[in-house]
Amino acid sequence: MKKLLGVVLVLAFCSGLVFAKGASQEGDYSGFPEKPVTVIVPWAVGGASDLLFRAVAASFPKYANGQQLIVKNVEGASSVVGMTEYMSARPDGYTIAMWATAQTIRTQMAKAPYEAADFRALFSAVEDSPYILVHKDSPFKTVNDLVAYAKANPGKLTMGNSGAGGGNHLAALQFGIAAGIEVNHIPFGGGSRSAQATLAREVDCSMNVPAEGLTSVDSGDLRILAIIGDKKMAAYPDVPTTVEMGLNVINKQTRGAVILKTVPEEIVRRFEAIFRQICADPEFQDALRNLSMNPLYADGATYDRMIAEENELYKKIIQDNKLGDRY
Numbered sequence: 001m002k003k004l005l006g007v008v009l010v011l012a013f014c015s016g017l018v019f020a021k022g023a024s025q026e027g028d029y030s031g032f033p034e035k036p037v038t039v040i041v042p043w044a045v046g047g048a049s050d051l052l053f054r055a056v057a058a059s060f061p062k063y064a065n066g067q068q069l070i071v072k073n074v075e076g077a078s079s080v081v082g083m084t085e086y087m088s089a090r091p092d093g094y095t096i097a098m099w100a101t102a103q104t105i106r107t108q109m110a111k112a113p114y115e116a117a118d119f120r121a122l123f124s125a126v127e128d129s130p131y132i133l134v135h136k137d138s139p140f141k142t143v144n145d146l147v148a149y150a151k152a153n154p155g156k157l158t159m160g161n162s163g164a165g166g167g168n169h170l171a172a173l174q175f176g177i178a179a180g181i182e183v184n185h186i187p188f189g190g191g192s193r194s195a196q197a198t199l200a201r202e203v204d205c206s207m208n209v210p211a212e213g214l215t216s217v218d219s220g221d222l223r224i225l226a227i228i229g230d231k232k233m234a235a236y237p238d239v240p241t242t243v244e245m246g247l248n249v250i251n252k253q254t255r256g257a258v259i260l261k262t263v264p265e266e267i268v269r270r271f272e273a274i275f276r277q278i279c280a281d282p283e284f285q286d287a288l289r290n291l292s293m294n295p296l297y298a299d300g301a302t303y304d305r306m307i308a309e310e311n312e313l314y315k316k317i318i319q320d321n322k323l324g325d326r327y
Helices: 001-025 050-064 077-087 099-107 143-152 167-179 191-199 214-219 265-280 281-291 300-320
Strands: 037-041 069-073 095-100 119-128 131-135 158-161 184-187 203-210 222-227 253-260 294-300
Touching: 037 077, 037 143, 050 069, 050 095, 050 119, 050 253, 050 265, 050 281, 077 099, 077 119, 077 167, 095 099, 095 119, 095 131, 099 167, 099 253, 099 300, 119 265, 119 300, 131 143, 131 191, 143 222, 158 167, 158 191, 167 184, 167 203, 167 300, 191 203, 191 222, 214 222, 253 265, 253 294, 253 300, 265 281, 265 294
Parallel strands: 037 069, 037 095, 158 184, 158 203
Antiparallel strands: 095 253, 119 253, 119 294, 131 203, 131 222
16 A cells, blocks of 8 residues: 555656646746857847847846857848848747848848848847948048049949948948939948958948947047938047038937747747846946947837838838839
């Protein structure tokens, strides 16, 4: 009898374990993540998006059970290669993807295997305006000097960008339209590379976003001619905006993260809580200031709306100006 009772108790204990394990698998994600999480950054190392998510990764373990956020750079085709790879990721929450205005624009400039609405937003961390960089010895001392040269020499001015069809490319196109100039746009595999090309004098100038090229600006090897927007950069108060210079062109770019729509809701909520705490973390805010990035936190639902709004905005701009080859 005692032996039979012991067997019953063992079976009951094992059943309890199985039930508990099954319940955890079915809906209890309080311990998520239980291993490192990978974020696919579909841009080159050293660009603005890469630098942002390395700052996010530095604070991630504090709020994610001590687990690491591993940045995986998968560059190519202005983010399409990386996002296409992400589409085949397991929907278990252990792989997320970086998203930026540049990626929204890319889906409108040319057909991609996905749309901006195919993913679910987790958070947005920054909103920045791009700027024009020139070499320290460039004859262009102001943005008006550059415009005057481009008008006198149609198509001769070379302007680098982070990739054809990306955010910096469209910012350059917007700038050219507003200034009434014809520019020779030169794509590179990431914003850091276009800034390096300007430093090497391979191009006359480049369109970049924080913090691309700013180390060279601080060293005096590059100069910022103008910010493509209506707000100055705190770290460079003497740099004028295009609006101040009489050019009616404003470009703002956000960056954050998205996740597959098939990932369980509980995991999405855990990520939103983690990223909300990261964005409020003083060390992370200091990191953004050091990168000259403008903090602008938005939760998942808000960022979803922002992506939808900019998708419609750039669709209209691209169609109205017959840009790209999608329409």
